[in-house]
Amino acid sequence: MNVIEVQQLRKEFKSYSSRSGLSGAFRDLFTRNYKVLAAVDNITLTVKQGEMVGYIGENGAGKSTTIKMLTGILTPTSGTIRVNGMDPHKQREEFVQTIGVVFGQRSQLWWDIAVQESFRLLKKVYRVSDEDYENHMGHVIETLEIGPLLDKPVRKLSLGQRMRCELAAALIHNPPLLFLDEPTIGLDVLVKLKIRKFLKEINENYKTTIILTTHDITDIEALCERVVLLDEGKIVYDGRLDKLQASAVEGKQVEFEFLLEVSGDDLPGNAKVHWEQKDATTWKANVDGDERVISELISVVVQKNPIKNVRINEISTEEIIRKIYEEGMATS
Numbered sequence: 557m558n559v560i561e562v563q564q565l566r567k568e569f570k571s572y573s574s575r576s577g578l579s580g581a582f583r584d585l586f587t588r589n590y591k592v593l594a595a596v597d598n599i600t601l602t603v604k605q606g607e608m609v610g611y612i613g614e615n616g617a618g619k620s621t622t623i624k625m626l627t628g629i630l631t632p633t634s635g636t637i638r639v640n641g642m643d644p645h646k647q648r649e650e651f652v653q654t655i656g657v658v659f660g661q662r663s664q665l666w667w668d669i670a671v672q673e674s675f676r677l678l679k680k681v682y683r684v685s686d687e688d689y690e691n692h693m694g695h696v697i698e699t700l701e702i703g704p705l706l707d708k709p710v711r712k713l714s715l716g717q718r719m720r721c722e723l724a725a726a727l728i729h730n731p732p733l734l735f736l737d738e739p740t741i742g743l744d745v746l747v748k749l750k751i752r753k754f755l756k757e758i759n760e761n762y763k764t765t766i767i768l769t770t771h772d773i774t775d776i777e778a779l780c781e782r783v784v785l786l787d788e789g790k791i792v793y794d795g796r797l798d799k800l801q802a803s804a805v806e807g808k809q810v811e812f813e814f815l816l817e818v819s820g821d822d823l824p825g826n827a828k829v830h831w832e833q834k835d836a837t838t839w840k841a842n843v844d845g846d847e848r849v850i851s852e853l854i855s856v857v858v859q860k861n862p863i864k865n866v867r868i869n870e871i872s873t874e875e876i877i878r879k880i881y882e883e884g885m886a887t888s
């Protein structure tokens with residue numbers, strides 16, 4: 557079943573510019589110059605129940621604007637959206653019962669009251685029965701280890717403690733769909749790991765669909781099989797993360813540090829290896845091939861030349877994504 561169905565979705569913003577000088581300011585009173593920016597530029601996307609999708613892109617790519625449209629906060633300029641079988645904006649009241657949202661930069665908890673009071677209020681807002689609350693939240697509170705925090709006001713919590721409470725708050729009504737916008741921003745590694753483990757668990761236990769927006773690629777690697785890459789409002793890649801990583805494997809590099817000076821003639825050449833000299837004793841081989849090609853290359857080189865060090869540089873997902881933004885992506 558498709559949880560999200562988006563077709564030709566577009567959101568335009570007008571940005572006004574001021575004319576210079578006094579006469580310009582006077583003319584601005586009557587007519588303003590403006591430019592139209594397509595923050596989201598005709599995207600088409602479907603997400604199935606139970607998927608965990610990483611929605612990524614550089615600053616200003618249009619991620620938050622998409623999430624705001626999917627959650628009914630913004631209306632699209634054109635295109636259609638169905639989320640959980642509803643129009644998020646038009647059926648707002650019914651719709652919000654079926655989603656959970658966490659914006660890392662904003663809080664949905666009341667600042668001055670104890671966490672459990674916020675939870676109680678949200679329980680009322682979402683009309684969750686006492687029985688459902690006890691059954692479900694008992695487990696959430698235990699897994700996120702927030703029991704000792706419940707009687708503290710939110711303003712007294714650390715960022716990591718607050719984020720775990722935010723997550724719990726978004727799950728009070730056990731929604732089938734969860735939008736997470738930068739949920740681990742500024743958190744230390746241990747809290748990140750805790751949150752990731754928890755998200756995996758709810759995805760497995762309840763088949764909760766998760767849309768995750770983050771600049772932390774390690775979150776995506778840990779959680780999402782599928783990634784959607786956005787660039788200037790357009791989807792430039794939508795597919796499996798491992799396929800994206802595989803497409804960049806040809807960029808693997810082997811760096812040889814030799815004991816003595818080595819010239820290019822001493823190094824084996826073939827179509828799959830391109831040599832680059834770093835300094836008198838260091839050469840880099842750009843290898844277009846798999847592990848077998850790499851191990852053959854290393855064995856040939858070390859037989860002929862005394863070696864001080866060999867390093868195989870894996871290209872990180874972050875680099876792959878940067879490359880896509882710089883050079884474009886041909887296939888998905």
Ligand SMILES: Nc1ncnc2c1ncn2[C@@H]1O[C@H](COP(=O)(O)OP(=O)(O)OP(=O)(O)O)[C@@H](O)[C@H]1O
Pocket residue numbers: 569570571593595613614615616617618619620621622
């Ligand atoms: N309310 C608005 N009015 C005018 N322009 C806007 C508005 N909201 C967003 N934009 C513009 O739309 C574009 C996309 O913004 P958006 O916040 O969706 O990007 P993002 O991918 O979430 O970026 P970031 O990673 O920095 O959060 C940007 O150029 C931004 O300046």
